[in-house]
Amino acid sequence: MILNQHRVGRSGCSPLLAALCVVAASGAAAAAPSAEVVRIGTSAEGRPVEVIAIGEASIGADGLSRDERPALVIVAGMQGHHAVGRATARAVGERLMRDHPDLLSGWTVYILADANPDGSARWSDQRGAVAESGRAPATLDEDGDGRTNEDGPNDLNGDGLITMMRVRGAIPAYGIEPSLTIDPDEPRLMRKPDAAKGEVATHSVWVEGIDDDGDGRFNEDGWGGASGGGVDFDRHFPIHWPEHEDGAGLYPLQRPAARAVVEWAQSRGNIVGVLVYGPHDTLASVPPAGKFGPLGRVSTGIENDDKSGYELVSEAFKKATGISRSAGEVDRGGSFLQWSYADLGVWTFGTPVWVRPDLVGSVGDKDDASAAEPEPSPMEEAIARDRTALAERGVPQELIEFIYATTDERAAIVAEMDAMTPEERNERMNLLRNAPMDVQQRVMALAQGQPDPMAPKIEPVPEPEKPVSKPKKRGDSDEAKWLAWIDDERAGSGFVGWTEVDHPQLGTVEVGGFAPGVRVNPPDELLESLADKQAAFVVELLGMLPTLVFDEPRVERVGDGLWRVSLTARNTGSLATVPASGVKARRLPGLIMALDPDLAVPNESIVSGRRVQTLETIAPSGEARAEWMIAAEEGSSVRIAVRSARFGDRGFDVRLGEGGGR
């Protein structure tokens, strides 16, 4: 049935990879680009982590070898269930070799197609029911009860899929309260009730399963369960790492596969660009510029100075792929993408490769802007209005924050109050006593665990539930659009209709919802055309990424035995040689032009100019020049050494004399 269609790439080696491997085996000696599979590490479960290095293997006309030439890395599979990314990464590599050998004499392309092999193996080889998770499996005690992985999801309706279960009414024994209502326009979907229309909540929605360990909670500890289980590679990298949150791991890069990727990337100074196939998008819509983490230093989106570069690339992406609007997931910190941009310090782009088909359209589509900056939900708007109103009435910020804190945060504040000395507590209480009566009531109610009596009209979603629908008009919600596509293009295959099941603990419940992966991976027949489009974009991207060329060194006679020597480097790309994030990160040296690295010319003969000159970045179509004044005999020669991890080392021998130079 529907299973295999949205689980492309189940087997370990795709036909495309096989093709690459054949080329690699046969083409090594030729001057033409070749591919080589390099093992860079081993996953926790013992699987190889491999990079396919594509490019001219031998020293080329540029005097550089494959690992010295500027490189683009295509990374896929951080999320194990993102099979489309893995397949596309390999297919793009194959197309580059087949159709663009010329490009590969100036560029190296590294393809890391399966960055999280344990996650992808878990997704591909799911025994029993298929659950939607891209995480690497791990032995975890997510609920801290001394038992590991004891309560994962269960396939209640026996369809081989873990979908959702919807529960009618309240079930006090399990603390279940309804929070959603069946969408009257589309009874397969759930949404929050519209209190203004007198609607009431009738259902709650949970991941399909039972309370295996009898602790009163459903699927709270296991792979594919309520919080995901396992380690989420997009929350596992060191930048903005969400410490102690689910999926983050005990520490960043705890998983050897993730660590191998970081160590490999840090050892490859020639990487100038990274393209990530995964849930996060930076191409259909450019990430926010000038937003930083709590220290105000590390970007959460992109640096202001990189904005124009990202916009340029975004335009090229939209043209090449037709994906005109963002459908990426919000990056919650700790992703590979954030790390690659902010710490590795290279141009880093991301796309899900395949998006909901209605998001593909001509560039400049009418909804473009609104899609890029999603409208705040009515709830968010109501809260914002209320916060402003409270602030305008002079309510202390501390109290406003308390009112809108999460349940956990509020519990922490209350616990802190409990632990205070009487004086401290009194001080806090005075803050409250001086507040308006309605604010006092709200704070007291919340402090006692009751609902906010004056909450803005729409009720917040209770935490453990996965909301299935937002209150939008018919056909307008993301789910409704997916459903429309499934109905129209796939004859309904991909959505499991709600059917009643006898749940051993909850009585009669209904099981159904979107099939795992159906909104992540396209039908197989779309893979070829997706790869074509992505390959076209990569070709565009290689044309935009920075490239360094050098003019012949110039020698001018200043006077007898005194020479002015200069070397000019030009960036012929459309992006700066190093993005602003990379300049900030200072991980690698900049472009270094050093006069006479062997110290044959004594310091006192260098009349002007530092012996070693460093340039951090060169603007698009920009140039940078190093200049020295040297006292030396006519006819003698000096060497200028260029050191650049990104663009390769070079050396220029300069003869001091009229018309000198190389």
Next chain:
Amino acid sequence: MKRALTALMASCVVGGWVSAASAQAHVQPKHEIAFNRYYTVDQMYAHLRALERAYPEIVRVRSIGKSGEGRDLLVATVTAPDSDDRAKPAMWIDGAIHANEIQAGEVCLYTVWYLATNYGHNDRITELLDDYAFYVMPLVNPDSRVAWFETPSTPHNHRANQMKMDNDRDGLVDEDPAEDLDGDGSITQMWKRDPRGQWVRNRFDPRVFERVPDGEFGEWTYLGSEGIDTDGDGRVNEDTTDGHDMNRNWPADWQPNFVQYGAGAYPLSAPETRAIAEFCYERPNIAAFQSYHNTGGMILRGPGSSHRAREYPRADLRVYDELARAGEEMLPYYRYLIIHADLYNVHGGEATWASEGLGIIAFTNELWTAGKYFQRDVNDPNDEQMRRFRDRMQFGMTFTDYTEVEHPEHGTVLVGGLNKWSSRSTPTFMLEEECHRNFAFTMFHGGEMPKIAFDRTKVERIGTGGLWAVTVEVRNEKIIPTRTARAREKKIGRADLLTVEGVEVVASGELGDWWDKQMREVRHEPGRVLVEGGVPGRGSVVYRFIVRGQPGETLDIRYSSEKAADIATTIILSEQAD
């Protein structure tokens, strides 16, 4: 009484030593160590091995990994004979992650030596090792300690590890190390005779250079620290063998190098930090943490960074405060300080990782402070006073006299000044006291790790249907709770478990106190209660189980915590006098 008994039994186990009451002065160590001197890595490791040989039942030394340069990373496990260190609360103690902060190693070595020597002889020490285990790692950064002892150093280097690093970002690695031109083992200062110089030498004490008033000329120019511009880039010693600062390499609030210099390639990228972290993650019984540094006389707690100021729950701060206040009393001239508020922001520090990542009580001690030179009224001695101290108390050992050296660039220069033994290391004649006072504070901290016991229990018959109410109280006699508020808040580790077996448990719940009637009911698995908050410090929790059974039947009650030794009790269902 119980204490004496335990000690007596223990002393029998180790082989009929003299009985418990004898004073420390009478204990004959099986391995002597002088604590009025400093030890190289080889010497330190030899002492650890010797202690293990002398006290094989108490001290076990193992290597938990290899340093960047391939040296063993030795950890001594110290606990009572015939006991499982992992079944009791344990304390991690380490030193010299900044290798130049050398006396940190000796304090750790002293810790192992003192505990091993006094077990079975001193009641308190015996009880400490009966109840707890100590994991002691004297040298977190052996590579740089070797560099400090064997290659030119200053009081402030070698602090980082010896990881290859392009410190000056010129594309070359370690290409301009320090040069010890006068061969004294230290990097000191260079002066050049210069008729336009700004300095003169003091007429009475030529070791002293004094600045001349503006507009006047002296005889000397200061050239900076001793060395040569090896790579001709105009800078001296700017890319030495020093690499990452391993006290910035830990996962809690790790920040990249451009925010936190020395952070390393990624959290736990150094083999040394990774080995320690993995050791600790594998041992959830580690309930206390101490790291030794120098200098300044401080007992430090986190957070290291102001943006985490609110992350230390008040209940935990009480514990920190109580322990550290005792420390201030035990360590004259030491102050209890908060890293980010009283010093500076540190991201990715080791002890803050223990606090925030492991959720346990952790301190960093900055050993030695200027106040201790004179110990009376002079907390901040001036240069003149310091010279007197060095001359009269240290016989000039921390100063290298100026000598003329031929410098390839500057010609004849004068090289000398305060050497690496000055300013940061405890003067050797005061080292043993420094070791002991810090050891004693750390043992005070470790001795307050949780220790739980069943306190009151009560069995009441309910009606005639075979129902009973069994009420139990679990008490912690120590300051540190079995679960810190931090651990509970961030869901670090597992909750404590209170289980009942042997009878059917119909219902259960927590009581506010012994006399409370209202059960906060445990709705699911009433016979397996998760105690999320653990047992508070110097306090108790009370639970009531409603069970079904016949008179005379027994129930086995067990309380298990990651940070306390498990306890169990058996209760008989019978009418009892309360």
